Amino acid sequence: MPAPPAAPKPSNFLRQVIERDLAAGAYASRRFGGSPGDAAHHAKGPPDPARIRTRFPPEPNGYLHIGHAKSVCLNFGFAAEFGGVCHLRFDDTNPEKEEQEFVDAIVEMVHWLGWSWEANGISHLYYASDYFDFMYRAAEYLIESGLAYVDEQSAEAMRANRGDFNTPGIDSPYRNRSKQENLARFREMRDGRHADGAMVLRARIDMASPNINLRDPTLYRIKRATHHNTGDRWCIYPMYTYAHPIEDALENITHSFCTLEFEDQRPFYDWLLEQLASGGLLQRPLPKQVEFGRLNLTYVITSKRKLKALVDEGHVSGWDDPRMPTLAGMRRRGYTPASIRKMAEDTGASKTNIWVDYSVLEIALRDDLEPLAARAMAVLDPLRLKLTNWSEVFGSASHREPCSAPAHPQRPELGQRAFTLGSEVWIERDDFAEVPPKGFFRLFPGNKVRLKYGMVVECTGCEKDAQGQVSAVLARVVPGTKSGTPGADAIKVKGTITWIGAHPAAEGGGVQATVRLFDRLFSAPQPDSGDGDFRDHLNPDSLRVVQGWIEPSLQRAEADLRLQFERHGYFVTDRVDHTPGAPVFNRITGLKDSWAK
Numbered sequence: 001m002p003a004p005p006a007a008p009k010p011s012n013f014l015r016q017v018i019e020r021d022l023a024a025g026a027y028a029s030r031r032f033g034g035s036p037g038d039a040a041h042h043a044k045g046p047p048d049p050a051r052i053r054t055r056f057p058p059e060p061n062g063y064l065h066i067g068h069a070k071s072v073c074l075n076f077g078f079a080a081e082f083g084g085v086c087h088l089r090f091d092d093t094n095p096e097k098e099e100q101e102f103v104d105a106i107v108e109m110v111h112w113l114g115w116s117w118e119a120n121g122i123s124h125l126y127y128a129s130d131y132f133d134f135m136y137r138a139a140e141y142l143i144e145s146g147l148a149y150v151d152e153q154s155a156e157a158m159r160a161n162r163g164d165f166n167t168p169g170i171d172s173p174y175r176n177r178s179k180q181e182n183l184a185r186f187r188e189m190r191d192g193r194h195a196d197g198a199m200v201l202r203a204r205i206d207m208a209s210p211n212i213n214l215r216d217p218t219l220y221r222i223k224r225a226t227h228h229n230t231g232d233r234w235c236i237y238p239m240y241t242y243a244h245p246i247e248d249a250l251e252n253i254t255h256s257f258c259t260l261e262f263e264d265q266r267p268f269y270d271w272l273l274e275q276l277a278s279g280g281l282l283q284r285p286l287p288k289q290v291e292f293g294r295l296n297l298t299y300v301i302t303s304k305r306k307l308k309a310l311v312d313e314g315h316v317s318g319w320d321d322p323r324m325p326t327l328a329g330m331r332r333r334g335y336t337p338a339s340i341r342k343m344a345e346d347t348g349a350s351k352t353n354i355w356v357d358y359s360v361l362e363i364a365l366r367d368d369l370e371p372l373a374a375r376a377m378a379v380l381d382p383l384r385l386k387l388t389n390w391s392e393v394f395g396s397a398s399h400r401e402p403c404s405a406p407a408h409p410q411r412p413e414l415g416q417r418a419f420t421l422g423s424e425v426w427i428e429r430d431d432f433a434e435v436p437p438k439g440f441f442r443l444f445p446g447n448k449v450r451l452k453y454g455m456v457v458e459c460t461g462c463e464k465d466a467q468g469q470v471s472a473v474l475a476r477v478v479p480g481t482k483s484g485t486p487g488a489d490a491i492k493v494k495g496t497i498t499w500i501g502a503h504p505a506a507e508g509g510g511v512q513a514t515v516r517l518f519d520r521l522f523s524a525p526q527p528d529s530g531d532g533d534f535r536d537h538l539n540p541d542s543l544r545v546v547q548g549w550i551e552p553s554l555q556r557a558e559a560d561l562r563l564q565f566e567r568h569g570y571f572v573t574d575r576v577d578h579t580p581g582a583p584v585f586n587r588i589t590g591l592k593d594s595w596a597k
């Protein structure tokens, strides 16, 4: 039979763009002044040691989410692959919503993903607000060149005169005033002589352009707001569309990768940089904007604004709630950085927005955890099992039978874990059935099962409380059947169950633990599209907290320890609430895929 065709590599047209540019030497002549700067600054520097420069430019107004991770991995990944550098740039030109807390959290999470902006002895971490002086100077240059003007039309008039897809715009009555007048007005704006919103600076391009973004876009607005970096120094702030190309150019970025919604902005990006380079303000060759499709994951929301609403309205415990698709939440949940990087790589880069099934991430996660996570037993819905002939067999009710199990079935170098079997053990409630359904091979009266790594027991019945609920299962231990001894195989059983000794941990019995079992935060595959509010799709059962029993060796488990509880899935000690004396585990994911439809 012919081999099935290999799965096509995810398309990565971005890589092709870089390869083509490198082959053509498109950026070979750049110089780098050691820090961001204008043409004169870079001209004094040596040839740029970075073959390409990319950037990840978050706005520090929230926590990074899994969608951002895609962009982080693309930008840092390409820089690493092609001998380049990726800058971490805080796009903090909007004074109102930005906070130091978010800056710190973003730095931490990009590091956590495994990326670094240190290269050639330089830390390439930048703030767009450090470029305000240059942006201002560039604006005066545009005014002096007749390429920008101060418009005093009301916001409504400006909107009405912009036209629409079918109608060309109408020139502002202020469009043709003199350069001197415009310059004076702009300086008055800067000096706080006009009210917020009284006027704006606009580029002077073409009010009839078929691309509405070229119909004299706004460059600067008046806004009295304290900025987290520049304080009250400015009362005019640049618009994002004006600021972003300049940020890229000052930093010598070669490839400015962004998501598709910026495609219509590209002509303005190029127009602006072309003007400033012609005026000698910016070094050539200029950066190039290339758009790729956003990554959307099923069952997840990737909008900072909506994630913030979940936090503010108390639907989750915080930005780092383990159910959140934020990187802080995913780290706390137990996701590995490698699994997120792998998902980013496997989903490639495409020219349309893509939907990826959440199971893609889960599969990458399990692949990563399987060889890494040590094994242990845990009982999450405990029911007492009494071995009624224990004293008879071992001569004393307090006898503890030592047992051991490999820490990892494929990694003998990790050694063995030890615990003991006693006269009473915890088992899972659903491992017992008074009347067994068809195909049930675990405990029911008359049936034999193996207590994993322990002995074979034969069920004889159960005890019930006043409500008729099963309160304990009764069984007899079968002598000579201990795992690892010659008699172990003497009796064949169809079922093996996990358990934890009900005696003190100091004698090899169990340790009590709080265990959080998570389900999807949203029950709809696309909670953010279609009808209704995304909140309508919140899953009311996304968190279940249980008290369980775990192996004694985990008594002193450190924070952020990942392991597999046999039969239950992968778990991590919670990085916030866990202490060795009072363990708290989060379930990372189950052993099998529960996400695919």
Ligand code: ATP
Residues within 6 Å of the ligand: 056, 057, 058, 059, 060, 066, 067, 068, 070, 071, 257, 258, 259, 293, 294, 295, 296, 302, 303, 304, 305
């Ligand atoms: P949000 O809508 O969540 O606020 P954003 O795009 O406004 O996201 P920024 O802080 O501006 O947030 O994003 C930083 C970078 O991350 C941008 O380059 C943006 O294009 C990219 N990015 C954000 N979300 C995604 C996504 N789902 N897929 C790929 N890239 C993304």
Ligand code: MG
Residues within 6 Å of the ligand: 059
């Ligand atoms: Mg944004």
